[in-house]
Structure formats: structure tokens, C-alpha cells
Amino acid sequence: MAQARLGRSEQINGWLFVMPALVLLGMFMIYPILWSLWMSFQTGRGMNFSFGGIANIVRLTQDPVFQRALTNTFIFLIVQVPIMLVLALLFAAALNDSKLWGRSFFRTAIFLPCVTSLVAYSILFKSMFANDGVINDFLLAVGLIATPIPWLADPFWAKVVVILAITWRWTGYNMIFYLAAMQNIDRSIYEAARIDGVPAWARFWHLTVPMLKPVILFTSVISTIGTLQLFDEVNTITAGGPSDSTLTLSLYIYNLTFKFMPSFGYASTVSYVIVVLVGILSFIQFVVARDRR
Amino acid sequence: MSTLEQAVDLDHAIVARRTGPSLNLPALIRRALVYVLLSVAAFVSVFPFLWMIVSATNASPDIVTGKATIGEALLTNVVGFFTQVDAPRIFWNSAFLAIVGTLLTLAVSSLAGYGFEVFRSRFREKIFGGMLLMLSIPFAALMVPLFVMMANLKLINTYAAIILPGIASIFIIFYFRQATKAFPHELRDAARIDGLKEWQIFLHIYLPVMRSTYAAAIIIVFMANWNNYLWPLIVLQTNEQKTITLVIQSLSSAYYPDYGVIMVGTILATLPTLVIFFVLQRRFVEGLLGSVK
Incomplete structure (x- = not known):
């Protein structure tokens, strides 16, 4: 075993290298997450709290605002993540062609949204989707709509704007991962399949997708974690409105803690909902990816 | 399809x-x-980038009514921005936080990444595995306990509160451990025979050899720090300490936001990351991909 080969001074040195990071992780990650678990069983406001058992969990089931935040978060997750990943895959497939004219221009352009801060691009989207804004002007001009869409004032369209915004920001990011993975695939496999008469869609579905599976899994896990924590965009574009139609779990935790009289215990319970969801969804994604081999 | x-x-x-x-x-x-x-x-x-630039030359009423041509209000907007906010101070705040945060994160996390790869033992592998699991703990679950912790330590409104929780970055530790696999251990063995201590090997041999890994990591961490929003929003409550991201967000959440002024701020907030991206594009993408290799 490796352990036996390590000398004593080597052991000490090894610990010294990793110790600062471990101490900090203990203080700012392990301790807070355990504290939060303990807090989620406390009720009360501010720093006056007492043990409430499962009172907070009961409160979750009776809290319409929480349920709306949970539903909204799931809608964003279920609608946005697949659209974004399919688009990213599509762009990567189109760009994975060394003969394509203007390839690096297209790649750079599609990746460019990734350099903006979440707040900065949210402000841009908020101004573009104003009632008489440039997006409505464009849609009216090309005749796609007859009357302006109340993007930010309507519960349905406000969700659409948030989904469009996140898709704009992150598609290029995911595309880069797919592109890098595609460039590692041996081209001769495609030529062999083509000569055997395998049609293009089948080559994509039965060759490219299975070979990209680890990367697709990786991107869907990180996108899921990201969407479950959605905050900056909704806070900037809609502030959760209109009438809580874009309220997310993170925004609700923030409101519970910092907008109203702080309710640390209940906010911790809501935050554990996110922890549990991340755990369950990551697990499902791993299982699905394994079964489809 | x-x-x-x-x-x-x-x-x-x-x-x-x-x-x-x-x-x-x-x-x-x-x-x-x-x-x-x-x-x-x-x-x-x-398009949103063009929109941002064009809008900086227009007055707010024109921006929300979708004027997509260059206007004459650029000077007014710039003057407006510099009179409404203490721009030098805000940029100094953002730059200080991003630079100090990046240096500390790189120091602690690269040390740990190197330590985990070079001094292996069964026990440490278990810790590393545990850390990877913690990678999926969402920040939303940490923000409430971290806030209470910082309040107890009297660190609210300090830069220490912003920087400390991010220094031990699991993502960067993982990135450096992966990169260290390519570090030739003949170099290390030779240095040991020459009588160099472990920390000297790290400082004088590992660091210079891994320059490009550090460059990619610096870009990723700097961007994340510069664009950080939620945690500074919670911790910084006085105007003198706010960052550019916080300032443009609060300008845009006014009842009648002055979009001309905000666009100037948004351009200034986006410029540093945009420049980094165009100057160091290859490193930038390498840094992104480094985590999945």
C-alpha cells in the first residue's frame, strides 16, 4: 500500500500542504452545512429560537409561497436545461468541422455571452424586454406579433424571459465542453459508418451521443445544480415578480433571511430542500446515464 | 431533429x-x-453587446422604447454615471476583492491540489472523495449559516467576510490535482536528491513549471470574484464598500432606472473580463475544460 511507502517526514509534509484548505473547508463549508441542518429544526425569529422538531417541515407543506418557488424552479429546470443542452449539442456538431468557413468567428461569438456577469446581462435583458423595447419593436416589425407582448408584466412571459436569458448566457459554455469532447472522437468511425450506409441522424444518435455521454452527464449535472440555485437573474430581471411567478428557491431563502424579519430556522429548512434535490437529481442522472449504455 | x-x-x-x-x-x-x-x-x-454599446449613447426614455441607433447622450450618460456613483472607489473595491481573493484562492487551493496528488495515502483519498461530494453543496444552502457566522465574528461589512469562504475552492483544488498528474516526478526526485525541502520544491520548481495551469486558474477565479453578486450583496451593506456589480444592480432596481447611466456602468463592469477573454482566449477555454479532463 502507498501508505507504507510514505516516510514520516513525507507524511507530515503531505498534511501541511493540504491542511490550510481542509481547515478553511471545515470552517466555511462543513460547519455551516451542519449548523444549517441543526437550525432547520429550530423555530423563531432573529436570534431567538427554540427546538421545533418537524414544525418547519410541516410549515413547508402549508406555505403557498414556498410551493410556488419550488414549482417555478422546477419549470425553469425542466424547460430550460434540455433546450440549452440540445442547442449546445447542435452548435457543437455544426462547428465540429475543420472545413467550415468562419469557424472560429462563430465559436467565439456563441461563447461570448459567458464573459458577462450574471447581473450585467440581466440588466441588458431587462432593458431589451421592456414593454415598448427593442424586442417587441423587432417582433412587431417582422410581423410575428400584432400587439406588444407584456414580457415582464405577465406571469407566463416573465418566465419565458428568464428562460431566454439563462439560455443566452450558458449555451456557449456548454457548447465548448461538447466541442472539446467531439474533437477527441476518431473521425474514421464516422467514415466507416457512412460507407456502411448509416444515415446522418443515426450516426449522430448512435455514435456521437453515446461517446459524449460522460460530458452530457457532466453538463446536465452542473446545469441542474446551477438552475436549482438560480438567483442573480431573477432578482435583477423581475425581482421574483410579477406576483411571485419567477420566485425561485434561492430568492425565497434570501427574502426569508434578509428582506423580512429573519427566520433562520425556516430558511435553513428551505435550503435543505435544495440540498436534497441536488442529491436526488444528480443520483438519477448518474443512474440514467449508466443504464443507457 | x-x-x-x-x-x-x-x-x-x-x-x-x-x-x-x-x-x-x-x-x-x-x-x-x-x-x-x-x-x-x-x-x-x-446582439446584447451591441445593444449595450448603442444604448450607452442614448437617453433612458429612448432605450426603453427600443431605439437601436447611435444617439447623442453618451457624454451625459458618462457624466451622470460619474456623478451618481463614486466610480474610482467602486472600481477599487471590485479590483481589490477580485485580486486579493484570487491570489489567496490560488495559493491555498494549488497547495492542496499538489499535496493531494504528490503525497498520497489511503486516508487522504477518502478525504478527497468527501470533498468531491461537497462540490455539489449549493451556495444557497450555505448563505444563511455563513451570514450568521460572519455576524457573530463581527465581520459584516468587511472584505474578509467576502474573501474567506472562497479561499479553499474545491473546484480549483480538483483542477490542480488533475494538472499535477502531468508534473514530471523526475523533477521532484532530482530536487530531493539535491537536498531541497518540500516547500522549496513547490515554490521553485512546481510553480514555474505549472505557469499555464496557474494562468488558466487565475482567469477563472478572477472572473468569478469580479462578477460575484449574491454573497457581497448579503455581506456588504454600506455604500463605501460596494462593488461595481452591486452598484449597477441597485441602479437598475430603482423605480425609474436611468438606463443610459446604467449602460455606462454595465460596459465598465464587463470591460475587464471582456479584455481578459480576448487577450487570453486559449487559456480561458483551457481553464474551463480543465475540470473535465
């Missing part, structure tokens, strides 16, 4: 062109569709 098919069918088109003058009509149409798809994607990706 049909567009996907066409995108992938590029391979087909290339092979066809290589093998002879059989560039038939369907292939041409497919190729044209790929260009249309990529052009639309590129335009949509770049």
Missing part, C-alpha cells in the same frame, strides 16, 4: 467533396442551413 441531421451531415459533405465533384444540391442546401443556423446564433449572442 432535421437540423441536427444537417449539422452532422457536414462530415458527409466534406467526404463527398474530397472524393470527387459530387457536391450535389441537397448537400448545398444542408450546408446553407448550417450557415443560417450559425449566423442566427452568432447574431443573437452578440
Whole structure:
């Protein structure tokens, strides 16, 4: 075993290298997450709290605002993540062609949204989707709509704007991962399949997708974690409105803690909902990816 | 699916062109569709940037009514921005936080990444595995306990509160551990025979050899720090300490936001990351991909 080969001074040195990071992780990650678990069983406001058992969990089931935040978060997750990943895959497939004219221009352009801060691009989207804004002007001009869409004032369209915004920001990011993975695939496999008469869609579905599976899994896990924590965009574009139609779990935790009289215990319970969801969804994604081999 | 098919069918088109003058009509149409798809994607990706620049030259009422041509209000907007906010101070705050945070994160996390790879033992592998699991703990679950912790430590409104929780970054530790696998251990053995201590090996041999890994990590961490929003929003409550991201967000959440002024702020907030991206594009992408290799 490796352990036996390590000398004593080597052991000490090894610990010294990793110790600062471990101490900090203990203080700012392990301790807070355990504290939060303990807090989620406390009720009360501010720093006056007492043990409430499962009172907070009961409160979750009776809290319409929480349920709306949970539903909204799931809608964003279920609608946005697949659209974004399919688009990213599509762009990567189109760009994975060394003969394509203007390839690096297209790649750079599609990746460019990734350099903006979440707040900065949210402000841009908020101004573009104003009632008489440039997006409505464009849609009216090309005749796609007859009357302006109340993007930010309507519960349905406000969700659409948030989904469009996140898709704009992150598609290029995911595309880069797919592109890098595609460039590692041996081209001769495609030529062999083509000569055997395998049609293009089948080559994509039965060759490219299975070979990209680890990367697709990786991107869907990180996108899921990201969407479950959605905050900056909704806070900037809609502030959760209109009438809580874009309220997310993170925004609700923030409101519970910092907008109203702080309710640390209940906010911790809501935050554990996110922890549990991340755990369950990551697990499902791993299982699905394994079964489809 | 049909567009996907066409995108992938590029391979087909290339092979066809290589093998002879059989560039038939369907292939041409497919190729044209790929260009249309990529052009639309590129335009949509770049448009908000153009919008940001054009809007900085327009007055707020013109911006929200979708004026998409260069106006004459640029000077007014710039003057407005510099009178409404203490710009030098805000940029100093952002730069200080991003630079100090990046240096500390790199120091602690690269040390740990190196330590985990070079001094292996069964026990440490278990810790590393545990850390990877913690990678999926969402920040939303940590923000409430971290806030209470910082309040107890009397660190609210200090930069220490912003920087401390991010220094031990699991992502960067993982990144450096992966990169260290490529670090030739002959170098380390030779240095040991020459009598160098472990910390000297790290400082004088590892650091210079791994320059490009550090460069990629610096870009990723700097961007994340510069653009950070939620945690500074919670911790910094006085105006003197706010960062550019916090300031443009609070300007945009006014009841009648002055978009002309905000656009100037948004351009200034985006410029540093945009410059880094264009100057160090290859490193930037390497840094992104480093985590999945």
C-alpha cells in the first residue's frame, strides 16, 4: 500500500500542504452545512429560537409561497436545461468541422455571452424586454406579433424571459465542453459508418451521443445544480415578480433571511430542500446515464 | 431533429467533396442551413453587446422604447454615471476583492491540489472523495449559516467576510490535482536528491513549471470574484464598500432606472473580463475544460 511507502517526514509534509484548505473547508463549508441542518429544526425569529422538531417541515407543506418557488424552479429546470443542452449539442456538431468557413468567428461569438456577469446581462435583458423595447419593436416589425407582448408584466412571459436569458448566457459554455469532447472522437468511425450506409441522424444518435455521454452527464449535472440555485437573474430581471411567478428557491431563502424579519430556522429548512434535490437529481442522472449504455 | 441531421451531415459533405465533384444540391442546401443556423446564433449572442454599446449613447426614455441607433447622450450618460456613483472607489473595491481573493484562492487551493496528488495515502483519498461530494453543496444552502457566522465574528461589512469562504475552492483544488498528474516526478526526485525541502520544491520548481495551469486558474477565479453578486450583496451593506456589480444592480432596481447611466456602468463592469477573454482566449477555454479532463 502507498501508505507504507510514505516516510514520516513525507507524511507530515503531505498534511501541511493540504491542511490550510481542509481547515478553511471545515470552517466555511462543513460547519455551516451542519449548523444549517441543526437550525432547520429550530423555530423563531432573529436570534431567538427554540427546538421545533418537524414544525418547519410541516410549515413547508402549508406555505403557498414556498410551493410556488419550488414549482417555478422546477419549470425553469425542466424547460430550460434540455433546450440549452440540445442547442449546445447542435452548435457543437455544426462547428465540429475543420472545413467550415468562419469557424472560429462563430465559436467565439456563441461563447461570448459567458464573459458577462450574471447581473450585467440581466440588466441588458431587462432593458431589451421592456414593454415598448427593442424586442417587441423587432417582433412587431417582422410581423410575428400584432400587439406588444407584456414580457415582464405577465406571469407566463416573465418566465419565458428568464428562460431566454439563462439560455443566452450558458449555451456557449456548454457548447465548448461538447466541442472539446467531439474533437477527441476518431473521425474514421464516422467514415466507416457512412460507407456502411448509416444515415446522418443515426450516426449522430448512435455514435456521437453515446461517446459524449460522460460530458452530457457532466453538463446536465452542473446545469441542474446551477438552475436549482438560480438567483442573480431573477432578482435583477423581475425581482421574483410579477406576483411571485419567477420566485425561485434561492430568492425565497434570501427574502426569508434578509428582506423580512429573519427566520433562520425556516430558511435553513428551505435550503435543505435544495440540498436534497441536488442529491436526488444528480443520483438519477448518474443512474440514467449508466443504464443507457 | 432535421437540423441536427444537417449539422452532422457536414462530415458527409466534406467526404463527398474530397472524393470527387459530387457536391450535389441537397448537400448545398444542408450546408446553407448550417450557415443560417450559425449566423442566427452568432447574431443573437452578440446582439446584447451591441445593444449595450448603442444604448450607452442614448437617453433612458429612448432605450426603453427600443431605439437601436447611435444617439447623442453618451457624454451625459458618462457624466451622470460619474456623478451618481463614486466610480474610482467602486472600481477599487471590485479590483481589490477580485485580486486579493484570487491570489489567496490560488495559493491555498494549488497547495492542496499538489499535496493531494504528490503525497498520497489511503486516508487522504477518502478525504478527497468527501470533498468531491461537497462540490455539489449549493451556495444557497450555505448563505444563511455563513451570514450568521460572519455576524457573530463581527465581520459584516468587511472584505474578509467576502474573501474567506472562497479561499479553499474545491473546484480549483480538483483542477490542480488533475494538472499535477502531468508534473514530471523526475523533477521532484532530482530536487530531493539535491537536498531541497518540500516547500522549496513547490515554490521553485512546481510553480514555474505549472505557469499555464496557474494562468488558466487565475482567469477563472478572477472572473468569478469580479462578477460575484449574491454573497457581497448579503455581506456588504454600506455604500463605501460596494462593488461595481452591486452598484449597477441597485441602479437598475430603482423605480425609474436611468438606463443610459446604467449602460455606462454595465460596459465598465464587463470591460475587464471582456479584455481578459480576448487577450487570453486559449487559456480561458483551457481553464474551463480543465475540470473535465
